[in-house]
Amino acid sequence: xxxxxxxxxxxxxxxxxxxxxxxxxxxxxxxxxxxxxxxxxxxxxxxxxxxxxxxxxxxxxxxxxxxxxxxxxxxxxxxxxxxxxxxxxxxxxxxxxxxxxxxxxxxxxxxxxxxxxxxxxxxxxxxxxxxxxxxxxxxxxxxxxxxxxxxxxxxxxxxxxxxxxxxxxxxxxxxxxxxxxxxxxxxxxxxxxxxxxxxxxxxxxxxxxxxxxxxxxxxxxxxxxxxxxxxxxxxxxxxxxxxxxxxxxxxxxxxxxxxxxxxxxxxxxxxxxxxxxxxxxxxxxxxxxxxxxxxxxxxxxxxxxxxxxxxxxxxxxxxxxxxxxxxxxxxxxxxxxxxxxxxxxxxxxxxxxxxxxxxxxxxxxxxxxxxxxxxxxxxxxxxxxxxxxxxxx
Numbered sequence: 048x049x050x051x052x053x054x055x056x057x058x059x060x061x062x063x064x065x066x067x068x069x070x071x072x073x074x075x076x077x078x079x080x081x082x083x084x085x086x087x088x089x090x091x092x093x094x095x096x097x098x099x100x101x102x103x104x105x106x107x108x109x110x111x112x113x114x115x116x117x118x119x120x121x122x123x124x125x126x127x128x129x130x131x132x133x134x135x136x137x138x139x140x141x142x143x144x145x146x147x148x149x150x151x152x153x154x155x156x157x158x159x160x161x162x163x164x165x166x167x168x169x170x171x172x173x174x175x176x177x178x179x180x181x182x183x184x185x186x187x188x189x190x191x192x193x194x195x196x197x198x199x200x201x202x203x204x205x206x207x208x209x210x211x212x213x214x215x216x217x218x219x220x221x222x223x224x225x226x227x228x229x230x231x232x233x234x235x236x237x238x239x240x241x242x243x244x245x246x247x248x249x250x251x252x253x254x255x256x257x258x259x260x261x262x263x264x265x266x267x268x269x270x271x272x273x274x275x276x277x278x279x280x281x282x283x284x285x286x287x288x289x290x291x292x293x294x295x296x297x298x299x300x301x302x303x304x305x306x307x308x309x310x311x312x313x314x315x316x317x318x319x320x321x322x323x324x325x326x327x328x329x330x331x332x333x334x335x336x337x338x339x340x341x342x343x344x345x346x347x348x349x350x351x352x353x354x355x356x357x358x359x360x361x362x363x364x365x366x367x368x369x370x371x372x373x374x375x376x377x378x379x380x381x382x383x384x385x386x387x388x389x390x391x392x393x394x395x396x397x398x399x400x401x402x403x404x405x406x407x408x409x410x411x412x413x414x415x416x417x418x419x420x421x422x423x424x425x426x427x428x429x430x431x432x433x434x435x436x437x438x439x440x
Contacts, residue, residue, distance in 0.1 A: 088169055089115060089162040093139065097156055097175025100264040102149055104177050106131075106156060108142045114162040118142060121157040133160075145263075151179030178258050178266070188254040188268040189216045189234075194275040196439070198352075200242040201250070201275045208234040214255040214265065220245035250275070276438075279351055281305035283359075283436035286315055286327045296332045300348060305435075312343035312417075313432075320366030322398040322431040330365055331373075331417045334427025340419035343373075345432065350381065350410035354440035358413060359402035361433040364394045368428025373417040375403060382412060391418065394430045408440055 090112035098105040106120045110133055121128045131144045157172040190206040205216070218230040222245060232239050232252075241250070250273040256266040284305040291303050298311040316330035317323075331343035355377075364371060371394045376385040388403055420427050 087164070087166045089160045089166045091168045091171055092118065092142075092158055092160060095156075095158050095171060095173055096261065097154075097173060098261040098263050099176045099178055099259050100145075100262060101183075101266065102151065102177060102179045103145055103147045103264070104149060104154070104156075104175055105143055105145050105263050106158075108158065109139055110135075110142050110160070111139045112160070112162070114164075115160045116163045117161050119159050119161065120144075120146070121159075122146075122154050125157065149177045151177055151181055153177075176259065178262075178264075182258060183266055186210070186212075186254070186256050186266060186268055188252070188271050189213070189232075191273055194250075194273050196244055196275040196277045197280050199244050200240055201244050203239045203241075203273060203275070205232070205237055205239070207237075210256065212256040212258050214257045216252055216254050218250065218252045219270070220251070221249040222246065248272075248274070277353075277356070277440075279305070279353075279437055279439060283434050285325065285434050286329060287325050291315075307348040309344070309346045309348055311346070312341055313345045316365070316431070318366075322361075322363035322365060323433050324361060324398065325433075328361075328431045328433035331371070331430045331432075333368070333429055334371070334418060334420040334423060340421040342419050342422070343417035343430075344414055346382070346414035347412040348382070350412050351437060351439070352410055354408040355405045355411050355413075355437050356407075356440040357402055357404050357438040358388075358436070359400065359438075360415075360435045361398050361400050361431075362392065362394055363398040363431050364396050365429035365431050367396075368430075369426045370394060371417065371428045371430040372423055373415055373430065375413065376416055377405075377407065377411055377413050379407070379409065379411055381410075385414065385416075398431070398433065406440060413437065 092108040093111050094109040096107040098107055108118060113135055115133050117133055118131045119128055129144060129146055131142055133142055153174060153176055155172055155174050157170045159170050160168040189208055192204040192206045194203045213234045215234055216232040218232060218239065220228055220241060222228060223243065230239065251270045252273060253270045254268045258266065281304045284303065288304050291301060293299060293301055293310050293315045296312045296314055298309060300307060300309050312332035313329050315327055317327045321328050321330055329345060332341050334341055358375065372391050374387050374391050375389045377388050378385050388405065415432060417430060418427055
């Protein structure tokens with residue numbers, strides 16, 4: 048009978064002995080922390096955060112405990128650290144410090160506090176990014192869709208900003224007196240106007256980026272120049288606006304989109320035989336009618352204030368008419384005197400683009416002078432003119 052109960056009782060005695068031995072070992076492990084009484088820890092920070100920057104980061108904490116005297120932050124597997132004094136000023140204090148000279152990349156930061164008695168808190172950690180040249184190289188300035196100088200104003204049209212990190216765009220320019228000006232363009236703005244117009248060649252811009260809502264540094268692209276295309280309001284004159292019409296040849300002054308013009312033996316044609324880029328173009332008379340030789344003249348009755356660097360247009364024979372010829376002229380004295388700026392130009396059966404480069408300052412106006420039969424020494428057919436453009440100087 049003793050053998051029946053001996054083995055269970057013996058097993059119980061062995062297990063009790065193991066438990067007592069384990070407890071003795073645990074007491075030995077914590078003995079160094081308990082030598083002066085119960086184990087004490089400093090209070091942890093109430094909140095921690097990392098604010099990224101360019102090759103640096105700001106460590107940020109909220110501290111409410113009045114007993115905390117300093118904090119330590121570790122990174123690089125505790126190979127690097129910073130110690131931050133805590134000076135209590137209010138019930139909850141914000142403690143922050145900048146860690147400089149960090150390589151770009153991701154980091155784990157470990158925080159502990161130390162109280163006035165030297166007790167340390169249990170560590171808490173968080174991750175944070177540090178940005179640098181790699182991030183900077185990935186940024187692209189906002190794209191200018193179009194920049195135009197119309198009369199005394201520059202208009203810049205922007206494409207939509209695609210980067211989520213984009214903050215704004217910064218425009219720099221100088222006025223006519225040389226004074227510097229800055230404009231901040233919101234990332235949702237589609238158009239920016241500068242008036243009066245800036246000095247030529249002075250407009251430049253850069254885009255600003257913030258890689259994180261709490262970032263302490265703003266990143267900038269390099270400056271890019273903007274060279275607005277100089278445009279006179281109403282040009283190019285395409286003759287497509289149906290609100291004005293001229294269906295007969297006799298001379299008439301007509302105020303069209305680009306301004307007041309004299310149509311002398313010119314009309315606005317939309318016939319199938321008219322050479323044109325769209326649905327309408329100008330059509331001249333023939334070089335001779337029953338009343339005798341005929342010039343056809345299309346003449347501006349106003350001055351363009353800023354001179355001209357170029358005039359361009361399309362020209363061609365109307366329908367299957369005889370060949371025809373013309374020349375382009377300008378006036379610098381309000382139309383009193385005219386000078387040729389082209390040789391006699393021959394029209395062809397194809398609508399042809401032509402441009403004449405100029406360097407004219409000050410007020411100027413233009414006209415198209417089609418030769419008569421007598422001037423050309425031959426039968427002159429009709430001609431078409433379309434899409435006249437004049438660029439300021």
